[in-house]
Amino acid sequence: MTDPIYNDPDFVQFYDIENQNGRADFDYCIRLARDGGSVLDLGCGTGQLAAEMAGRCSVTGVDPASAMLDVARHRPGGDKVDWVMADARTVRVGRRFDLVLLTGHAFQVFLTQEDQRAVLRTIAEHLAPGGRFIFDTRNPAVEAWLEWTLRRSERMVEHPSLGIVRAWYDADYDAATAVVTYSTFYEMPGGGPVLGAESKIAFPRKEDLAGMLDEAGLLVERWLGGWQGEPYADTSAEIIPVGRPR
Structure with a gap:
């Protein structure tokens, strides 16, 4: 979580430029969110998605990197988001949300199963009854x-x-x-x-993710293999669980 590419402004200035091609993940999450609902964006980075969703939802964006949040606060729509500098493993914001998400492969910065379990517990702790979660990780x-x-x-x-x-x-x-x-x-x-x-x-395996999600009290309704909504297959580039509290 102290990687310079997220914390050093010299690297952060390239982040949006390098991640501007394609927005299928944004579109899918926006469709999943409820108009007027609440969204927790864990690992929000420079806040592109959070700021865009803030026009239709109540959005809280969480990231541990101050340099990323500095960009997020100053982007168009950034004034409508509640920005929190915190670690997704331990953050507790004291409320529950209709949608909790981690995009941009943010889940992969957590290197051990212990850390991954902690993030999944954070998701479970912040989901409202009937709420949904979604995140992505590359298929090893x-x-x-x-x-x-x-x-x-x-x-x-x-x-x-x-x-x-x-x-x-x-x-x-x-x-x-x-x-x-x-x-x-x-x-x-x-x-x-x-x-x-x-x-x-x-690069966690799908089988390991499934076990950790179950331990966290999270029920996967769909496993996607990409942000176009295609079902997961062994050859899919992505592993994207979509679900709710069990």
């Missing part, structure tokens, strides 16, 4: 980390003030822990300095 069977090499991930990022920035990843998978350690690099224009930061994310 697809081995997405194989694409996070210099050759396969190198790209040019257009920054509004810095210009064209060269970016790439490097990654290593530990089969014993199902954790990927990856580094993110940004090379400033004209052969300038290179920013580099190391991060870790977990």
